[in-house]
Amino acid sequence: MSGSSIWKPLREELARWREAGRVARFWWRDDDAIEPTAALDRLLGLAIAHETPLTVAVIPAKTGPALSQRLSGARGVSVAVHGWSHENYAPLQEKKQELGGHRPAEAVLGELYDGLLTLQRLHPARCIPMLVPPWNRIDGSLVPKLPALGFECISTFGRATAEGPMPLLNTHIDIMGRRADGKGPRVGRPHDEVVSELVRELQDRFEGRNEPIGLLTHHLAHDETAWTFAEAFLKETDGHQAISWKPAAELLKDQMSTT
Template identity: 45%
Template sequence: MSRSQFIGMLDAYARTDRTVQLWLRDDDAIEPTEALSRLLGLSEGWDAPLTIAAIPAHATAALAGLLRQLPLISVAVHGWDHLNHAPTSEKKQELGLHRGEAVVLSRLAEGLERIRALFGDRAVPLLVPPWNRIAPALVGHLTSLGYEALSVFGPERKEAPLRLVNTHVDIIDWKGTRGGRAMDILYAEAAARLEASETLKTSLGILTHHLVHDEAAWDFLDDFFDLTANHPACRWVAVRELMNIP
């Protein structure tokens, strides 16, 4: 039912000349793997741009060599080393204030510099906080470090001090199987995102983590690409377009 709901929303968009700007963000890449190759193959096969959120401290030259050859790929900055600095009483967070503001901002500046050095013109000045969490006090400093946008999870807040390019559907069941979530639930969330929007262009960000994908996760991606590839309301876009970068 939820899949047909989503198709119904897409059809409604098409009838009113509205567009769904689809984008895919995959987190935690540090090196080439079989799972990453499978994801890159989907991106190439469906001609769908893909944003890789790479961990600067651990990203390898081999990953850079692979991704720099692929025109559909953008590489964002996934924190610095993806280590938790919050106490056990709090949710995991690398980009909190637990180490002090100056330390965290220094690491974020270093992260952007390293991603640019490794990935060249594939790099984008987009910060993807590990665990989708960042202390609000840090956000206002990001532009001074060279970042042009921030990507977390959930609806974009209008009062943010810089552009937000968020994801809205996370395909992984983190609190349960730690594999792919049920397809009906994912389509229901996608449909809800479209239903809540009142703009002519609505972004819909899909969040993946290739290192933990099971067949349920891959099955959803196969189905989602197949459903959206030729629908008149859908456009797969590079994150640069959502960031307004030429």
């Protein structure tokens, strides 16, 4: 499938939005930032070139002033708390989880509080009170206790539920996937597959679901397939009348005002 034909379904869906005078809200979250790298430079370059707001989920226990200095001149970039150390405490037979019920709640919550304070200190103008659980998983019993620590929002993956003790600002489109044999590191997904998901999410919003569409990337893990998709997608949406890329802080403010 040629590059132009891959994007045709998205262009047609966006044309429907434009003709209806409607605008779809998008936001962008990238996970696992720790320090300045060539991959981070490439990520920031894309965001800045296309003037697209970006939220970087930073691992507090593994980061430091170097990342703060690197982000100091990056326009439109915010920082969220990506757990504490991104360590897995679940047994082998369970899915990976740092914020599960495998340790005392006091220990987990203490680390999250330290994580928020750490990023507020390192990124005072960029840190937003958003918790991004590693592997997009958190034990439900911890969630009601997060506001007392200073968190105002959680961001995981998938459709946000209407009920819950805290607002959710989720991601929905992951440009990375598993290999066909299920072995080795994750790889960039076929572009036509991701475009089909984008169209389905847009159709869902057109029918009335009031939830921003979240793009999820992992700059440290990207192969060229993933990087190429990210750049092409930003080009497709850059300046499009039917799409508005929103900063996470603005979306969070909107959510807080309606809850």
